[in-house]
Amino acid sequence: MKAIADFCIIPIGVGTSLSPYVAECQKIFQKHQLNYSLHSYGTNVEGPWDEVFVALKECHERLHHMGAPRVSSSIRLGTRTDREQTLEEKIESVRQKQLG
Amino acid sequence: MKAIADFCIIPIGVGTSLSPYVAECQKIFQKHQLNYSLHSYGTNVEGPWDEVFVALKECHERLHHMGAPRVSSSIRLGTRTDREQTLEEKIESVRQKQLG
């Protein structure tokens, strides 16, 4: 089962500069060879369900190792059985409707 | 690593009555012997990280088997290394501050 997810990971108890933590997560998604794309309030991640969640677990663990005593994520998660759809196709599908 | 999660699972393409699908997920959390609690916009689920995510995956699979071509979840996920805290303790902690 393929998953398309959107992760917004917030380390708590490390002050207000969160970008070093988000940057570490990007490296983890890259290492796991997932298709991912950073935006201004999270990161889209696409891949096999188990791979996506192994990477998410590694993100939480990494942030704790970087010193965050608490980590709170907000996640959106989509699966579908009717057809395959990539991150890029989801955006393209909306763009076509805007032109129409 | 223990996780406290909050799942809101939406089957798409099955009409507007979603409660039969949410009820199925409750049975899955129960089967996995997780501590869980239904509220009006999701379900709190507490347990070992891997158990929690095995149950979530089973929820998505079950909803597809029940006929939903798409399933979209909104999830909150918390981990902490500073101390243990249960679902019940999180609520109690807020209640005490309200009285204070």
Added chain:
Amino acid sequence: MKAIADFCIIPIGVGTSLSPYVAECQKIFQKHQLNYSLHSYGTNVEGPWDEVFVALKECHERLHHMGAPRVSSSIRLGTRTDREQTLEEKIESVRQKQLG
């Protein structure tokens, strides 16, 4: 338009004890006479759309006044035109399916 919302409000840059901030938000929901219910990863809030969002804005402002330089909320928001449904009815609807 009536809204049923679920708010999880995280003050950032104030350490790891968040319950005093969540408790303040409960007082704000009460003051605005909204139907609300605390759970372990957020608060269900029900009322007229504009009232619900005035209260949410007041929560963000209050947390900043309490010293949080950043506040990040995760919100679920539901509206429906097919019928009225209260917080309590949403839970009852799932419970009945579990018994069935």
Added chain:
Amino acid sequence: MKAIADFCIIPIGVGTSLSPYVAECQKIFQKHQLNYSLHSYGTNVEGPWDEVFVALKECHERLHHMGAPRVSSSIRLGTRTDREQTLEEKIESVRQKQLG
């Protein structure tokens, strides 16, 4: 108070093709002259708090008018008092850390 939000709006009861509804919301953000950016699981929206939420309300209303009996949104919402930060600066801040 400026807000940076991330909206993922799901019309329920209209089948599985959601892109026409998402496209309508893009037009609403544009009409309100908000800074916005579509990604694969939502839309980043930046602007004055009240403007952002007027647009969100209009999205829910529009989707109901388009025939959706239920609409469920998942929203992230950030405010900060320590400094100004745009959608673009948030991404740039992470990119710099990845290089570092």
